[in-house]
Amino acid sequence: MNKLHNLKSFYDKELVPELHNIEKSRKSILVKMGLLVAALGVFFPSAAYFIVTHAEPIYILYFIPVFALAAVGFYMMFESLIKNTSYYEEFKLHVINKLIHFINPTLHYDKKHFISQREYFNSGFFQKTPIFMDGDDHVSGTVDNVKIEFSELKAKFKSKDDRAKFGAKYQFRGIFFVAESPKPFPADVVIEPNKAKGDVVGQVLKLNNEQFNSYFQVRVLSDKQLVEAQQMFNEEFVSKIVAFKNQLHNDVYISFVYNKMYVAIAHDKDLFEPNVMTTSLNFDSIRVHFNDLYFPISVIEHFAAHKEFEVINQ
Incomplete structure (x- = not known):
């Protein structure tokens, strides 16, 4: 329990300075995620409108796999942003690693x-x-x-x-x-x-x-x-x-x-x-x-x- 009682002072002294830098990385990811969501909001409705208004009905079937591939591509980009390597590495190095050594050096x-x-x-x-x-x-x-x-x-x-x-x-x-x-x-x-x-x-x-x-x-x-x-x-x-x-x-x-x-x-x-x-x-x-x-x-x-x-x- 002593470790828990001392956690707040350890957090203020050792972790807060590191977390300020990590927070900048997190906000950068959120901006990129917002841009990706905006791109999704434009791409799919625009593509669907073009297909419905300009393509022959028989060709609509050919666009289904195209939409599927596009969706997979956007999902992979989204997942990559969430699991941003530098952000996760910074967090594990400067937070998780320090917490472990705080518990047992x-x-x-x-x-x-x-x-x-x-x-x-x-x-x-x-x-x-x-x-x-x-x-x-x-x-x-x-x-x-x-x-x-x-x-x-x-x-x-x-x-x-x-x-x-x-x-x-x-x-x-x-x-x-x-x-x-x-x-x-x-x-x-x-x-x-x-x-x-x-x-x-x-x-x-x-x-x-x-x-x-x-x-x-x-x-x-x-x-x-x-x-x-x-x-x-x-x-x-x-x-x-x-x-x-x-x-x-x-x-x-x-x-x-x-x-x-x-x-x-x-x-x-x-x-x-x-x-x-x-x-x-x-x-x-x-x-x-x-x-x-x-x-x-x-x-x-x-x-x-x-x-x-x-x-x-x-």
Whole structure:
């Protein structure tokens, strides 16, 4: 909470000077967007009027793909303006990067990289192979001798059953965490939403905690580790998982594989991104970015580094 209390002074001293320059870039984008909208307002009505008044009816069909291509072109231009490279790079370098170091100066930030596909599969969360993986905002470092990393991650897949439907779907979209324990865990287990679908790999372990069971199902990846897995899920550990879930409205995945702990928290929006339609000089919007960053960092610092490794490795 001390970080939150000090955020306003940090914002005034460190971020406001940078945000003044970023605000100039944002306003430049809005001007270009306004000109593009004006061009759209002139082009399409004028083209439609010309076609209706001068073209033979049979030729109108030929103009449909022309209109479609023009619409796609305008959309790409519009998207390019919104995702203006310099504007986003300035924001991530001078705001997101500084917020991360304000929270924990030992952490390293890379706006382009993301959690590796190897770690994604090693977590044991998903069995289907995604056809596309992307992400950004990679944060890494060491906290209390525990190596940690997290990033935004998007994974799409398309199973045989989905091929006749509306294209690829998200297998996972959200924040993906990895923390490395100083020693191996007693068993390899996956804690996943109890609505998770797909082929079950391993043996399902039922617990006596009704609230936990309403949120999750537990899979033990090896039948030989069933006894060790049951010992991991002591009352203290289960209560910590439930308390963690109660802070969120999102789907949560947690796994322990050899000496690594994985946490995946699903989100349906892009985090750590500036909104070109609202002013950058707004403390409340910066506080939202702070909260989005502080939560995953604090999860790893507390959940992984300080308490739960000790609880389940007793």
